[in-house]
Amino acid sequence: xxxxKTRCIGLLTAGGDCPGLNAAIRAIAKVAIHExxxxxxxxxxxxxxxxxxxxxxxxxxxxxxxxxxxxxxxGASRDKPHSMRVGGKLRDMSESAARTVREHRMDCLVxxxxxxxxxxxxRLRQRCxxxxxxxxxxxxxxxFGTDQSFGFDTAVGIATDAIDRLHTTATxxxxxxxxxxxxxxxxxxxxxxxxxxGADVILLPEIPYDLQRIAEYLLERRRHGKRxxxxxxxxxxxxxxxxxxxxxxxxxxxxxxxxxxxxxxxxAAEAITEFEAVDAIRADxxxxxxxxxxxxxxxxxxxxxMATRLARHLQELTGVEARVTSLGHVQRGGGxxxxxxxxxxxLGAKAADLLAEGTYNVMVAYRNGxxxxxxxxxxxxxxxxxxxxxxxxxxxxxxxxxxxx
Ligand code: F6P
Numbered sequence: 533x534x535x536x537k538t539r540c541i542g543l544l545t546a547g548g549d550c551p552g553l554n555a556a557i558r559a560i561a562k563v564a565i566h567e568x569x570x571x572x573x574x575x576x577x578x579x580x581x582x583x584x585x586x587x588x589x590x591x592x593x594x595x596x597x598x599x600x601x602x603x604x605x606x607g608a609s610r611d612k613p614h615s616m617r618v619g620g621k622l623r624d625m626s627e628s629a630a631r632t633v634r635e636h637r638m639d640c641l642v643x644x645x646x647x648x649x650x651x652x653x654x655r656l657r658q659r660c661x662x663x664x665x666x667x668x669x670x671x672x673x674x675x676f677g678t679d680q681s682f683g684f685d686t687a688v689g690i691a692t693d694a695i696d697r698l699h700t701t702a703t704x705x706x707x708x709x710x711x712x713x714x715x716x717x718x719x720x721x722x723x724x725x726x727x728x729x730g731a732d733v734i735l736l737p738e739i740p741y742d743l744q745r746i747a748e749y750l751l752e753r754r755r756h757g758k759r760x761x762x763x764x765x766x767x768x769x770x771x772x773x774x775x776x777x778x779x780x781x782x783x784x785x786x787x788x789x790x791x792x793x794x795x796x797x798x799x800a801a802e803a804i805t806e807f808e809a810v811d812a813i814r815a816d817x818x819x820x821x822x823x824x825x826x827x828x829x830x831x832x833x834x835x836x837x838m839a840t841r842l843a844r845h846l847q848e849l850t851g852v853e854a855r856v857t858s859l860g861h862v863q864r865g866g867g868x869x870x871x872x873x874x875x876x877x878x879l880g881a882k883a884a885d886l887l888a889e890g891t892y893n894v895m896v897a898y899r900n901g902x903x904x905x906x907x908x909x910x911x912x913x914x915x916x917x918x919x920x921x922x923x924x925x926x927x928x929x930x931x932x933x934x935x936x937x
Contacts, residue, residue, distance in 0.1 A: 536568035537890035542638040543590065545604040546611075546645040546652065550671050550683025551868035553604040554874045558646055559880025560667075561595040568617035568888045569574040573636055579607040582641070583616060583625040585632045588595060593708025593928075600867045601879075604644075611650050615794065630660035639663060642713035642883060646670035647915065650895055651734025661863035664893035666908065667879050671864055677906045678897035682876045686869040687714070688724045691764075694859055698762055705853070706759035708750060708846060712767055712839030712858040719918050721863070726764030727924055733761065733872050733934045735842075737768035738918045740775035743842075747849035749934040754852070758802045761852075765839050769936075850887050868911070 545553050557574070557620040564570040572590040575581045588606075590703060598605055613629040615622050628807070633641055640663040655665040668675040671687035691713050701710045711731070715721040718734030726734035732753065735741050750761050770778065843854040875898060882897045882903035891921065894905035918925065930937070 533569060533653060534567050534888060536570060536888035538639040538887040540573065540574045540638050541887060542570040542575050542582070542587070542636065542641045543606070543644055544575040544641070544715055545606050545645055545669075546649040547608065548610070548646075548864060549603050549608045550669050550864050551602050551643055551686040551866060551870040552682040552821035553608075553669060553867055554598040554601045554658060555873050555876035556667055556682065556880045557590070557605065557671070558595045558598050560642060560879045561590045561885050562575045562592070563881045563884035564662045564887065565592060565801075568884065570884075570887070572751050573638065573746070574606045575632075577607040578611055578645075578649075579613045580609045580611040580616070580631050581607070581619070583611075583613060583628045585628075585635070585839075587632070587636060588741070589859040592640060602866045602868070609645055611646075614652070614655055618781045622902060625658045626656055629656055629661050631715065633660075633662045637784050640887055642667070642887070644669050644718055645670065647677055647912075648848050650717065650908060651673070654893075654908045657893055657908070658919070660857045664908070665695055665883060665887065665892060666895045667883060668895060668897065670717050671714060671721060672716045673720035673724075674716065674916045675895075675911070677911035679899050680932075682868070682872050682879065683864070684720065684724075685871040685875070687721055687863045688728065689869050690863050690866070691721060691725035691859060692728040692733075694765060694857065695725060695731055695762060698857060699760075701728070701762040702855075707853045708843070708850070709855045709857060710763045710839045710843040710846070712765050712837060712856070714859070714863050715768060717768050718916065719768070722764050722766035722769070723918060723922075723928075726929050731762045731764035731765065731933070732758075733763040733765075733936065734928065735763065735765040735936050736918060737766055737770065738920065739935045739937050740770055740772040742772050743845055743936075746934060746936045747846055748908065750852060763842070763846075763901060765842060767838060770839065775789065795808055798808060 561572045564572050574588045574590045576586040608616045613626045614624050614627045615830050643649050644667045647817055648789045653666050656662055657664045667682050668678045668681040670681045671683045673681050673684040675681045700708045713722040717737055799919045837858055839856045839858055847854040879896050891905055893908050895911050897904055897906045
């Protein structure tokens with residue numbers, strides 16, 4: 533039994549779920565309990581459960597048999613303590629969140645989540661003085677400061693398998709199939725699975741596309757006897773024209789909704805997406821108008837997803853029959869891949885070691901094959917888009933993949 537400066541921790545999973553959350557919960561709790569005799573409390577439904585003081589003791593039995601299970605045994609939510617809907621109104625519930633931490637004498641609040649979760653945890657640290665720690669999870673792989681987030685590898689596997697399957701049917705019917713992939717504002721999932729699945733066209737938020745150019749590329753393939761095509765499109769991909777208009781809208785919309793910039797690294801970080809521009813505009817609207825706006829956006833999203841629009845335009849431009857597959861939440865479902873299980877175990881065990889030595893207010897990152905603490909102040913508010921000189925982009929181009937630019 534090793535000595536520990538930390539006696540009790542709270543554990544929550546926030547933001548969208550992903551495979552590997554249970555594996556990480558298990559690793560943190562097992563090492564914390566076995567090695568350091570810490571008390572481990574689970575908090576239900578992310579920051580919502582923290583505010584509402586809904587906790588559960590995580591003993592060995594509670595975290596046993598969950599390594600391979602998808603989702604999160606604790607439940608998740610996208611609620612933010614500083615702006616939470618309570619009784620129909622958005623309220624700052626940071627103090628209620630901190631009260632739960634103090635009431636249970638948690639020495640540190642460990643939050644498993646993406647960039648937004650790190651931001652929310654760090655806000656609690658700054659506003660209420662509680663100690664926090666985060667672990668990077670997301671299928672988007674866009675958390676700044678870590679080489680990889682857990683959940684990503686599993687999602688790449690699912691998406692690649694889907695692209696493989698689309699290949700066989702596209703070939704039989706001599707069609708083009710647009711496969712829409714998640715990833716929010718980053719193209720990691722589309723790039724990695726697109727390259728792994730041999731997609732002919734890969735569209736990413738980091739590289740605005742020109743429809744005409746894609747159409748020419750597809751027709752050229754036909755001329756060379758390739759009668760099918762697979763287009764892997766990230767949900768955040770946008771055309772050159774959209775990118776320009778959104779850039780303008782962003783400027784007109786002023787600051788972001790939460791008043792914080794997204795100062796990601798490199799040129800690609802400057803590229804904005806539809807989501808960002810809409811966020812920026814929405815920030816300046818009165819609540820009532822904002823709600824109406826959200827409803828309209830949701831209606832259009834349901835009516836014509838980005839991939840459907842893309843397929844329609846490309847079919848018109850090329851005369852080639854097009855189909856659409858949107859993988860959606862399938863990409864986040866099911867159990868974690870072997871790599872993610874191992875990554876979660878490494879990150880979780882390291883988190884427990886760091887807690888024992890009293891290292892707080894850090895994200896446990898995966899860098900160069902090792903788990904290391906990175907101060908939260910250095911990562912929050914930053915994004916991790918694909919750098920435009922990424923080797924995978926370069927080699928895919930050399931192989932003839934079209935990125936629409
Ligand atoms: O951040 C993970 C993610 O799956 C994104 O890729 C996607 O844009 C979003 O979450 C979907 O969110 P929700 O599950 O709330 O619909």
